[in-house]
Amino acid sequence: MVTPMDKIIIENFSIEYSDGVESLRNINLRIPTNQLTVLFGPAGGGKSTLLRSINRLNDLADVKTTQGKILLDQVNILDKKLDTISLRRKVGMVFARPVVLPFSIRRNLTYGFELAGVRDTTLIDESVVRSLTQAALWEEVKDRLDEPANSLSGGQQQRLCLARSLIQQPDVILLDEPTSGLDPISTLKVENSLQELKKDYTIVLVPHSVQQAARTADTAAFFLQGELIEVGSGVDIFTKPKDSRTQRYIEGRYG
C-alpha cells in the first residue's frame, strides 16, 4: 500500500464566526503524514480555529460560514453528512489546559472505549499501558490507576490527556498549546513524547511559544490575523523566512 505524502490537505478554506472575531481566509496547507507540523503566530491568528476545524469541534461554536475543503485521507471532512463521531475517533485532540474528567485515571483513559462501546478488556488493558507509556506517564501512575485523575500534578494531568487522545490509536493528534501551563520539565517530557509519537501519528501542534515552534517543527506554518503567511520546513522558516512579517515575528519584534 502506498502511503500518501500528505495526510491532510486544506484547500481554499475560509471560516467566519457569527460574532465576526477570529476568522480564517482562504487557507491552503498540506500537512504531511507522520510529521510534526506547527501552526504558529500571534494570538487571534486563527490557529486554534483551524485545529478545531480538523476534528469538526467547531460544530459546537457559532460558525457563520465555512468555505473550501479539508481533506483527510482524500475525504472532505467538512461534508455536512460526515460522521463526526468516527472523525473524532480518528483525530485526537489535546487542549491548552489539562481537562481531566471527574473520574479515575483509568476511566479517563478508557472513556473513549466506553463511548465507542468497546468492551474487550484485554484490548482495553493493553491500550491503557501503551498509551500511558507513549505519553511518558506509565511509570508515574502504574500503581495508582484507580485514584482520581485530579490527584495528579498539572504536568501529569496534561500527559494523561495526551494518553487519552492516543488510546484509540487515532491517525492524527491535534494539540492546542498543550504545554502553556506546564513547567519546563513537564514541557520537555511532552515535547519528547511528541517526537516519538510522530513515527506513528500525524501531529499538528499549536505551540505556546516561537521557541517551542522552532524546537519541534518538521513543517511550520505562520498565521497572522486569519491568513496563512508562509509555510515551509521548520529549518527554512526559522532560519531564512521569506516573508518579512514572519521574520519580524520570529525575531520577537511583535506578537
Add this chain to the structure above:
Amino acid sequence: MNNSMAQPAKTSKKRMLIQRLAFAIMSFVASLTVLVIVLIVVYIFAMGYEALSFEFILSPPSDGMRSGGILPAIIGTLYLTIGTGILAVPLGVGAAIYLSEYASDNQLTRIIRIAITNLAGIPSVVYGLFGLGLFVLFLGFGTSILAASMTLAIMTLPVIISTAEEALRAVPQSFRVVSISLGGTRWQTIRKIVLPEALPGIITGVILGLERAAGETAPILFTGAAFFLPQLPTSLYDPTMALPYHLFVISTQVPGMPIQIQFGTAVVLLVFVLGMNLIASIIRSRARARRQW
C-alpha cells in the same frame, strides 16, 4: 504597626471604628433571620410536645378529631409528596436538560424562561383553582390524590427546573468539549458526565421543591384534600387527608379543639419539611466535598 504603613492616626482609627460598626450592624441583621426561625421552631415545639407520642403519629383521629392521632394526614402528605415527585421530577429535569444542554438562546427559549419565572410567582391558591378547573372538573379526576398531585407538580415545576438547570450549567463546559472530542455524542456526554456531576444539585432542588409541595394548603384545598376520612385512601382517585390542610381544619373549623393537638400537628409538619431540608443540605455538602472541580 509597620512604619511604611503608617497613616495619619486619627483617620485610621475613625475608619476602623466605622468598619467595626458596619460589621456589628450587618451581623445583627443576619442573626435576626436565625432568631426568627429559632423562635418559631422553639415556640411550636414548646406548645406541641405534650401531644407527641407514638399513638399520636400512628393512630387516626377520634372523637371528632379532638383526640387520637393524625396518621391519615401523615400518610396523605406522603402520598401527595411522592405523587408530586413522580410527576414533576421527570418533567422538570427533562426541561432543565433541554434548556441547559440542547436549546440555543433564541426567542422560544427566552419565552420558556419567562414562563418558568412567572409560574414561580403565581400565588398557590391560583394553582388550586386551576387544578380544580382542569383536573378535578374538566378531566374528571374528582377531588383526588391524582388531581392534587398534578396541581402540586405544576406548582413545583419551576423550582425544579431552575435549580436543575443551574446545577447542570455549573458543570464545566470543558468536560463537554473533551467528551465530544473523544467521539461522544451529546446524549452520551450528558448521561455519563453532566448528569452524574449535576445530580447532587438536582436532588437538592427536587427536595426543596417537594418540600414546598408537602407544606402547601391552598393547591390541595379544592383538588384533593379531605376534611376527615375514617380510612386511608385506597386508590389514586380517592381524596386524602394531608398535614397542612388538617392543621388548617383543626385550627379553624373544629370548636373545642385541644391546643396541644394543633401544635402537635404543626410539629409533625415542621419535622417533615425541615427533615427534607436537612437531607438536601447533607447531600449538597457531601457532594461539594467530593467534587473534583
